[in-house]
Amino acid sequence: MDHSGPVCVLGLGLIGGSLLRDLVAAGTSAFGWNRSTATVDAAIADGFDVSGDLVATLRRAEKEDALIVLGVPVPALPTMLSAVAEHAPSCGITDVTSVKGEVLSLVEDHGLSDRFVGGHPMAGTADSGWDATMEGLFRGAVWVVTTDGAPELPDETVDATWLRIWCRVVHLAVGVGAAVVPARSAAHDGAVARISHLTHVLAESLAVTADRGGALSLSLAASSFRDATRVAGTEPGLVRAMCENNRDALVTALDETISLLQQARADLAAPDRDIAGLVDAGHAARLRYEALAGRVAGEPSARPYIRLQPGVSGWLEQLHYAESVGAQIALLEV
Amino acid sequence: MDHSGPVCVLGLGLIGGSLLRDLVAAGTSAFGWNRSTATVDAAIADGFDVSGDLVATLRRAEKEDALIVLGVPVPALPTMLSAVAEHAPSCGITDVTSVKGEVLSLVEDHGLSDRFVGGHPMAGTADSGWDATMEGLFRGAVWVVTTDGAPELPDETVDATWLRIWCRVVHLAVGVGAAVVPARSAAHDGAVARISHLTHVLAESLAVTADRGGALSLSLAASSFRDATRVAGTEPGLVRAMCENNRDALVTALDETISLLQQARADLAAPDRDIAGLVDAGHAARLRYEALAGRVAGEPSARPYIRLQPGVSGWLEQLHYAESVGAQIALLEV
CATH class of the missing domain: 1.10.3660.10 (6-phosphogluconate dehydrogenase C-terminal like domain)
Incomplete structure (x- = not known):
């Protein structure tokens, strides 16, 4: 199963713009759209394939079977989702916003949940906008990829379209150096x-x-x-x-x-x-965190790492196990 | 008015021991006591004038008119204060613990408040004990010196003994490079x-x-x-x-x-x-803090700096003003 393919980034702020930079640097076919003419001009001047025409961009995504990345803030999502439903009716869709339940329910409202896989790259700086974008922003950062489309029970059938898109989203995040951690939106x-x-x-x-x-x-x-x-x-x-x-x-x-x-x-x-109960529990919790994440920033993480082979017998149980321990995952090609 | 003189440090943990090191390095006559023989031996081996005999140490402090620094934890203070009252009945006393009201009331219980000025050097490391002591621990750190002995009203008489000890404590803290901030114990x-x-x-x-x-x-x-x-x-x-x-x-x-x-x-x-009320107020408060303390650690502080000339007309109002704005003070010699 080939998880690569073109990527269409809608919204070129810090996250979307940095993603576009990383994809192009890695040789992936990637193009983008932004509402603001100033951003479009700046991105084109920097050598990127970017447009201010949403309909044309989405039609191109549909034609090229691109994975659509929603890089806009939550309030702009309903408009984007309507446009995607109309002009790119068969593309896979992901997002990069910091809440997942709210986005999932917007996606369901637009009838798009069978081809949506949520994402949350936990990276950022204090700055925003195209001027703040950079290569390497996601290197080593956690990128949560949602698993709501995976059946809870291993004997249920996994939707093939959903699985294909899920693998592409995992591949996208791994490709920019992120640590993919799978989770249900609610979790x-x-x-x-x-x-x-x-x-x-x-x-x-x-x-x-x-x-x-x-x-x-x-x-x-x-x-x-x-x-x-x-x-x-x-x-x-x-x-x-x-x-x-x-x-x-x-x-x-x-x-x-x-x-x-x-x-x-x-x-x-x-x-x-006395407050021994709280202080002892808080100290123990902090030590558990340090055991996982290192005592000081920059130390190697002890986060578990699990390789999955989607479609192979038992892989769903392994995915759910990875979710339960907050593990990083990687996909083995079948 | 000469604010110098010998210093007697009781308790040679991180704070007391580091203070002894700084005083000796600055040429001040300073000696100390510690309960543990191991600490006494280690301090003597490092060249310091330290004893494990509390009564002898206090009698020497009394004879030399030393300023006594209580460097022991709060639970050990009652025993120390009883010994000071008995064996060093005229020495000035200060402390280095992180709470001031509790200490002041212990001092009052022992009838020593007329010659006590509290102190709280806001310095430390994660380590403790003589092995953790170092020169320069207090450089640039805030050292709160209490002002409970100063009358609220400027026309009341300042107790001369209290003022002499207060000046010695300020001098001590300034001498090791600390930023002295005056405050009532309750404040x-x-x-x-x-x-x-x-x-x-x-x-x-x-x-x-x-x-x-x-x-x-x-x-x-x-x-x-x-x-x-x-x-x-x-x-x-x-x-x-x-x-x-x-x-x-x-x-x-x-x-x-x-x-x-x-x-x-x-x-x-x-x-x-929405939570705009809390978020806006918290943001404004953080900006006020950054305006005072610098945006990142290590930047120069904008804490006000006020020079006082104790005994000169109006100095008490200036002291209370310094307290009200959290200012750093220095003493001008009369």
Whole structure:
């Protein structure tokens, strides 16, 4: 099974634009579209095959059997999906947004779920737009590829069209140097709520509480405060887009955290009680994270690595096992 | 007014031991005591004037009019204060622990508050004990010096003994390269609850909540999670000692944070509401912090710097002004 083929990137911001750069650098046939004329002109000037004509771009994608990558923000997705349904009715589709359940339900609303596989490259910089794009952005980064089209039970039939597109999306991410981690959309959203969106909400709350302490508080703040509030420096619109597009999972994570904080508060208010429970559990959790990810940034990850051979007996069980342990996967060619 | 003089350091762990090293390196007459024979032997082998005999050390401090630095942990303070009261009845006293209200009330219990000025050097490493001590640990670090002995109203008389000791403590901290920030004990404890102890409790709670999300959560965690949970890697006993010795102020800070999180939770649970209020406020607070402390670690701080001339008309108002803006101070000689 050949997982390569042309790629059509819709939206050439930091993620979409950097992907286009990497694909072309690797010799893949890739072309793109962007709404803004300035971006189209800049990308053409940099030597890329880019257009501002959405209909023409999608018709070309259909003709060339390109994999369509939705590189636009969530609010722009409904318009894009309608255009894809109309002008590229048989292309495979993936996306690069940070929430997966919301996108999946938009895709279902447009009747496109049989040829959609979600993606979330966990890479980025503080900058955005074509000017911020670069080669190598995804090297070593996790790229979640969704598995909602894979049957839960191994004796169910895997849809051949879905499997072909799923393999192409995995191939795309591996080809730009990313570590592909498979996950159901709901599992992805639950996980990123806990490790990313919750991190943002806590950083904002910590920054506000410290600021309310007045000039002395900020004057005494040291590296622990600096690190813990770093992401509160993120542009507010980006933080809101992440959190407000993943409300249900973030509410669940927040409820757990609020409950832990209320317990700590009650224990601190009682002179004869202590917070050993929370502190010991938090320390143990951090050590588990360090065991997986390394003690300091840049150390090799101990994330499990599993090779799959789609279509071979038992491969679905292996895929679900990989999901359950958060493993990185690679595809063995049949 | 001469603010120099011998210094007697009781407890030669990371802070006390590093202080002894800096003092001796600067040519100050300094000697120390430690409970553990191993530490005493190691310090003597390194060329320092150190003893394991507490009574003899305190009698020498009394004879030489040394400033006594309490370098022991909070639980050991009552024993130390009793010994100081008995064997060094006229020496000035300071400390280096991270909570100030709890220490002040122990000092009052021992009838020593008229010659006590609290201190909190905000420096440290992950290691502890004499082996971890080093020259230069305090260079550029904030060293809070308490001001509880200074009258609130400028027309009240400043106690001359207290002022003499206060100046010696400021001189000590400035002499090892620290940035002295003056604060009332209660204001200090409120501030560190917000910027340090709350940071620890949130990091522990975030680590636990992420860990409960299972292997996928930890596998997807990136640099924002790494930075936000870094201090959850701190030895649990140290975290508990900080937080449990500053219960009241930490409860106040926690109540404010829990309230912010509950509001965010309610806004996320209502499809027509957003979290712009929290996100905008958190972003603004982080920018205020960066304006003060620099955008990245190591940039110069914009902390205000105020020179005081103790005893000169208006100096008390200037001191209280410095407290209100979290300023660094230096003493001008009269």
